[in-house]
Amino acid sequence: MKKLISDHIKALADLMLPRVCIVCGRKLLIYEKHLCLPCCADMPFTHFWERSHNPMADKFNGLLQESPGLVTPEHYAYCCSLFFYDHDAHYRMILYNLKYRGNVEVGEHFGRMLGMRIAESAHFRDVDCVIPVPLHWRRRWKRGYNQAEVIASAMAGALGVTMRTDVLKRRRYTKTQTQLDIEAKSANVSGAFEVCRSDVGNVKHLLIVDDLFTTGSTLMACFAALRKAFPYPVRISVATLGFVGR
Numbered sequence: 001m002k003k004l005i006s007d008h009i010k011a012l013a014d015l016m017l018p019r020v021c022i023v024c025g026r027k028l029l030i031y032e033k034h035l036c037l038p039c040c041a042d043m044p045f046t047h048f049w050e051r052s053h054n055p056m057a058d059k060f061n062g063l064l065q066e067s068p069g070l071v072t073p074e075h076y077a078y079c080c081s082l083f084f085y086d087h088d089a090h091y092r093m094i095l096y097n098l099k100y101r102g103n104v105e106v107g108e109h110f111g112r113m114l115g116m117r118i119a120e121s122a123h124f125r126d127v128d129c130v131i132p133v134p135l136h137w138r139r140r141w142k143r144g145y146n147q148a149e150v151i152a153s154a155m156a157g158a159l160g161v162t163m164r165t166d167v168l169k170r171r172r173y174t175k176t177q178t179q180l181d182i183e184a185k186s187a188n189v190s191g192a193f194e195v196c197r198s199d200v201g202n203v204k205h206l207l208i209v210d211d212l213f214t215t216g217s218t219l220m221a222c223f224a225a226l227r228k229a230f231p232y233p234v235r236i237s238v239a240t241l242g243f244v245g246r
């Protein structure tokens with residue numbers, strides 16, 4: 001009965017202010033959420049959570065190899081993204097809605113989706129602490145929220161573990177990365193993060209979460225800061241919603 005009433009309310013709300021698919025703009029049916037069924041069926045999932053060696057992990061571990069002191073006996077870091085992010089494809093609207101249109105629900109929805117997938121993955125299911133890439137307080141204040149934290153929180157919920165936002169801190173304001181080339185990106189974020197507390201209990205597997213993986217330099221800078229405070233055998237892995245580089 002309660003569900004019937006809530007469906008009627010939803011239908012009424014859809015009539016007044018139609019919800020549309022964020023990818024193709026088609027009007028959503030009552031049971032569809034954020035994406036219409038065809039866009040959902042065509043979503044370019046990476047399935048990276050099923051393979052320890054994948055293009056994202058290869059790229060990230062390549063960066064690790066170039067950073068002396070970070071290579072440990074478990075030198076292969078696990079990395080996964082939910083979907084391929086193509087600058088020309090409409091699926092980029094998922095992150096655009098989250099980052100620039102204040103649509104936090106989209107981040108929660110897809111964060112939960114990725115969390116549920118990695119909870120089933122042999123490589124990620126023992127994650128016991130989720131850490132979002134922090135925003136500098138100025139940017140967070142401007143946006144009102146940290147998009148990585150929205151995703152990380154939903155992922156932690158799906159995994160049944162805690163999210164910690166008090167472990168990693170961005171210590172300086174960095175330029176927006178969008179217009180920079182690979183080397184400039186790396187220089188821009190190198191040393192930008194620090195661990196401000198490491199009393200997170202007996203953790204074995206940390207997961208750093210961000211919205212998008214492009215060059216990997218931001219995640220690498222977070223990894224480097226965390227590795228100093230959480231030495232081997234603590235495993236540190238990486239997860240994002242989008243992956244650029246198909």
Ligand SMILES: [Zn+2]
Binds near residue numbers: 021025026036
């Ligand atoms: Zn659609």
